Amino acid sequence: MRALCWHGVNDLRVDTVPDPEIINPRDAILRVTLSTTCGSDLHFIDGYLPTMKAGDIIGHEFMGEVVEVGREVTKVKRGDRVVVPSFIACNQCWFCNQGLYSLCDNTNPNWEMQEPLLGYPTAGIYGYTHAFGGYAGAHATYVRVPFADNDCFLVPEGVPDEQALFLSDAAPTGYMGADFCNLKGGETVAVWGAGGVGLMAMQSAYLMGAERVIAIDRLPERLQMARDHAKAETLDYTQVDNVTEALKEMTGGRGPDACIDAVGMEGHGTGIDYAYDRVKQTLRLETDRAQALRQAIVACRKGGIVSVLGVYGLTDKFPLGVLMNKGITLRTAQQHGQAYLPRLLAHAVQGELDPSYLATHRFSLEEAPRGYEMFKHKEDGCVRAVFAP
Amino acid sequence: MGSDKTARALGWFSIGLGLAEAVATRRLGRTLGLESYGGLIRAFGAREIATGVGILATNDPTPGIWARVGGDALDLATLGVALRRTTGKRGRVVAALGTVAAITAVDLACARQLSKKGGEGDAPAAAQERSLSIGRSADDLYRLWREPGTLSTIMASIGEVIALDHERSRWTITGPLRRTMTWETEIVEERPGEMLRWRSVAGAQVGSEGLVRFRPAPGDWGTEVTLRLQIEPPRGPVGAIALRVARGGARLLLGQALHRFKSLAETGEVPTITGQPAARNDGRDR
Numbered sequence: 001m002r003a004l005c006w007h008g009v010n011d012l013r014v015d016t017v018p019d020p021e022i023i024n025p026r027d028a029i030l031r032v033t034l035s036t037t038c039g040s041d042l043h044f045i046d047g048y049l050p051t052m053k054a055g056d057i058i059g060h061e062f063m064g065e066v067v068e069v070g071r072e073v074t075k076v077k078r079g080d081r082v083v084v085p086s087f088i089a090c091n092q093c094w095f096c097n098q099g100l101y102s103l104c105d106n107t108n109p110n111w112e113m114q115e116p117l118l119g120y121p122t123a124g125i126y127g128y129t130h131a132f133g134g135y136a137g138a139h140a141t142y143v144r145v146p147f148a149d150n151d152c153f154l155v156p157e158g159v160p161d162e163q164a165l166f167l168s169d170a171a172p173t174g175y176m177g178a179d180f181c182n183l184k185g186g187e188t189v190a191v192w193g194a195g196g197v198g199l200m201a202m203q204s205a206y207l208m209g210a211e212r213v214i215a216i217d218r219l220p221e222r223l224q225m226a227r228d229h230a231k232a233e234t235l236d237y238t239q240v241d242n243v244t245e246a247l248k249e250m251t252g253g254r255g256p257d258a259c260i261d262a263v264g265m266e267g268h269g270t271g272i273d274y275a276y277d278r279v280k281q282t283l284r285l286e287t288d289r290a291q292a293l294r295q296a297i298v299a300c301r302k303g304g305i306v307s308v309l310g311v312y313g314l315t316d317k318f319p320l321g322v323l324m325n326k327g328i329t330l331r332t333a334q335q336h337g338q339a340y341l342p343r344l345l346a347h348a349v350q351g352e353l354d355p356s357y358l359a360t361h362r363f364s365l366e367e368a369p370r371g372y373e374m375f376k377h378k379e380d381g382c383v384r385a386v387f388a389p
Numbered sequence: 390m391g392s393d394k395t396a397r398a399l400g401w402f403s404i405g406l407g408l409a410e411a412v413a414t415r416r417l418g419r420t421l422g423l424e425s426y427g428g429l430i431r432a433f434g435a436r437e438i439a440t441g442v443g444i445l446a447t448n449d450p451t452p453g454i455w456a457r458v459g460g461d462a463l464d465l466a467t468l469g470v471a472l473r474r475t476t477g478k479r480g481r482v483v484a485a486l487g488t489v490a491a492i493t494a495v496d497l498a499c500a501r502q503l504s505k506k507g508g509e510g511d512a513p514a515a516a517q518e519r520s521l522s523i524g525r526s527a528d529d530l531y532r533l534w535r536e537p538g539t540l541s542t543i544m545a546s547i548g549e550v551i552a553l554d555h556e557r558s559r560w561t562i563t564g565p566l567r568r569t570m571t572w573e574t575e576i577v578e579e580r581p582g583e584m585l586r587w588r589s590v591a592g593a594q595v596g597s598e599g600l601v602r603f604r605p606a607p608g609d610w611g612t613e614v615t616l617r618l619q620i621e622p623p624r625g626p627v628g629a630i631a632l633r634v635a636r637g638g639a640r641l642l643l644g645q646a647l648h649r650f651k652s653l654a655e656t657g658e659v660p661t662i663t664g665q666p667a668a669r670n671d672g673r674d675r
Contacts, residue, residue: 005668015668023665024658055669072657092655094524094610106652109660112641124660134674136665144665147656 002389003057003140004368009047012369017057020136020144025072028148030064030082034165035138036359037061037375037385038086039195040311043265044129045372048281048313051113051130058127059139059387060086061169063161066152067142075149081161082152084145085337086169088124088135091150102334107146108133122334139368141389153341159348165386166196166355167344172337173309174200174262175344178208180307180331181258185209190247190256190299191232192292194222196358196384197309198262202230203353205260214250216243216292218268221381229357238270244299255301263292264310273317290315297322297330308332358384365389392502396450399457399499402492403441410434421485422478423471433467436460454500461493504624516598516619517639521647524611525654527603528582533654534601535585542659543649547642557590560597570595570622596621614650616643 005015020029038061043049063083066076076082089101096104104123108114111121113131124146127137136144145151155164174197181189189205191198194217202213215226218238226232233250240246248255268274269291277291296306297319306328323330347353360383363371371385410417411434418424440460444453468489472482523530533539537552544550548562553573561571572593578586584602589595600617618639649659667674 001666003666003668007668013668017666017668018672020666021664023661023663026656026658053667053669055667057667090652090656092524094522097524097609106656107660109662111648112644115644133660134662136662136667140666146660 001141002365003136004059004365004387006044006052006056006058007054010045012045012058012372014366014368015055017140020142022068022070023144024146025070026147026149027070028066028073028076028145028152029068030062030084030138030143030145030152031067032062032064032138032140032143032389033081034064034161035059035062035140035387035389036165036168036170036196037372038169039197039264039266040128041372042376043311043313045376046266048265049129051110051132051134053130053134056127056130056134057136057138057140059137060126060128061165062126062138062143063155063165063168064138064143066148069148073148076152080152081155081164083155083164083167083341084138084151084153085172085335085341086125086128087122087334087337088126088133088146089150089338090147091338096150096338099336099339100333101336101338110134125334139365139387139389141365150338153345156345156349159345160356162356162359162386163348163354166200166358166384167341167348169335169337170196170358170384171200171204171344171353171355172340173197173335174202175204175340176333176335177201177260177262177307177309178204178210179340180333181205181208181210181260181305183208183210183258186211187257188212188214188251188254189258189260190214190216190296191260191262192216192296193262193264193267193310194219194226194232194234195262196355198260199225199230199358199383200353200355201260201262201307201309202226202232205258206231207347207352214247214256216295219378219381222383225357225383243295247299251301255299256304257301258305258307259296259300260307261293261296261310265290265312265315267292267310269295290318294319297326297328300326300328303327305329305331359386361385363387392499393450395495395499396444396454396503399454399496400441400444400450403437403444403457405441407434407437407439407441410437420478421468421471421482422474423467426467429467433460433464451500451503454496454503457496458493458500461489461496464489465493516617517643518615518617519640519643519647520613520615521644521651522606522610522613523651523654524609527605527612530603530612530614530650530654531582531585534650539650539653542653543646545649546645558587560595572597574599594623614647616647618643 001019002014003017005013007013044052066078066080087102088107089096089104090106093105102123107124108121110130114121124133124135126135178201187210189210191202194215205213213232215232216235216237217223223234226234237243274291300306365387368387374382375385410430414427414430418427440453440456444450468486540550551559553559557575559573563569572595573590574587575590576587586600589597597620602615604613606613652659662674665674
């Protein structure tokens with residue numbers, strides 16, 4: 001089959017590799033119908049995340065058709081059209097039983113790579129470093145899905161592929177970020193980053209009862225999308241002196257009740273502290289440019305919630321004192337997709353959440369390296385590049 | 390002088406000689422007629438320093454002294470070459486050869502003595518222990534542990550373990566230098582649902598003792614499983630290195646066995662990427 005492979009920093013190639021086979025009895029093989037880029041992929045493409053190996057197949061946001069199942073698979077059948085969350089979960093361990101699927105104890109064969117840094121290992125994920133399991137990714141003709149009965153979600157008829165695709169990662173991640181905000185109705189939610197995950201978080205916040213949503217970004221086309229598709233008020237951070245002051249004025253001097261960081265370690269910003277992060281990251285003295293997260297903590301109202309969806313390494317200059325003195329609750333996780341997929345599919349069927357507008361650019365799998373280039377440099381207003389093998 | 394003191398002296402000697410080879414490379418080369426071998430002499434110097442540090446900075450100097458014996462052999466071979474090639478400086482080379490031969494004798498005696506000491510069990514291999522919580526009852530886990538295929542599945546990263554019968558297993562580990570060590574164990578204590586203890590049978594090449602204990606965990610966490618393993622490899626240089634590897638990697642190996650056992654118990658399979666496609670090797674991960 002053909003597959004998009006990582007061969008080194010900023011070196012992606014489409015290679016011919018063997019087809020995947022059933023390895024464990026609960027595996028299934030999917031013929032990938034659509035897959036998409038994720039901002040978190042850029043971190044290892046740019047060389048900020050370790051434990052990639054030359055030749056790794058990448059891609060963790062996908063959907064497909066089941067073509068083969070292992071002997072212990074009972075629910076999923078050949079021919080099923082399914083969407084699969086990025087994190088692999090067994091649904092048998094203590095963490096899965098709590099709904100904390102991305103913390104699954106039984107899907108990371110390389111747990112020992114994470115243990116020294118994290119203390120305890122996370123679940124495995126498709127195409128996203130060997131510390132996260134080293135599983136072959138989904139920018140390919142076929143992909144192997146372990147624990148298929150738990151991780152393959154049947155897409156209802158009437159929900160088109162491009163709508164279902166983003167229920168793999170962007171939608172559940174954004175939805176979880178809004179869920180973390182503990183919305184009761186009437187809140188103002190500020191979202192840093194109007195990419196796929198940020199836009200999904202904005203729409204999810206409304207679905208959960210938020211009264212106002214404010215989007216913070218610098219790209220006009222993304223701010224436009226936030227206005228058009230997510231009914232958000234927008235704030236271009238390059239046009240204001242101080243984001244905190246601007247948000248304070250927009251909220252009658254209170255600040256947002258909840259802030260969602262949908263940016264992560266390669267964020268952009270302005271001013272001296274952005275320049276400082278940029279230099280330190282380039283010299284590998286820290287892994288992250290965390291200006292969005294710092295802004296969210298300072299801008300959030302007292303006693304509010306900061307929900308972190310951006311992927312980070314080891315951030316320094318973390319304003320713990322601000323967090324502590326303002327009584328901020330910090331909530332974060334990699335997506336627990338399996339916990340949200342049934343609700344998201346229901347929203348999709350009822351027409352309440354249609355993420356298909358994220359698919360701004362479509363490519364064949366052969367053109368995937370070009371797709372990642374466009375996505376990375378946000379050329380031509382690219383929000384997500386979608387690949388059809 | 391005891392073998393430990395000799396080892397320390399040899400360690401300092403290594404560092405001294407190494408520094409001389411690294412700093413006075415050209416002079417040494419001229420003296421021995423090895424002028425064009427500056428790179429080699431400097432490399433030998435680095436080797437001496439590394440060996441010296443290895444001997445002095447660790448609790449067990451045995452592998453370091455055996456490394457010195459190997460280094461001596463290299464030195465002798467190099468001087469042999471110099472003796473054949475050189476014309477005017479034969480006397481100096483012969484003198485150097487004599488000195489190295491004398492040092493080799495001291496190294497060899499010291500290494501032998503140290504290995505013998507270790508082999509007699511003066512410093513037994515430290516037992517390593519590790520625990521993991523598994524979401525099944527102690528009885529279920531005990532039964533799974535006793536199933537014939539289980540040990541070979543969960544110990545796959547340590548070596549090959551084959552159940553010979555209900556009491557006995559054969560362990561095979563490929564150690565350093567691709568040398569395999571094989572021994573048989575038998576169960577010596579058995580309390581169903583609680584613990585199991587096994588030990589190498591009398592006369593086994595490798596002494597070993599292992600224990601697995603099952604204790605109920607609080608709340609809905611299932612069972613706390615503790616695995617303890619102690620392996621004493623045969624005497625000699627390979628055994629000494631094997632022991633070091635066993636000590637350093639034991640925590641990891643125990644963790645691998647426990648994680649594999651947990652996944653087997655909770656999901657019926659062990660997570661793996663072996664055999665999946667990748668654009669490297671022959672196209673599949675091994």
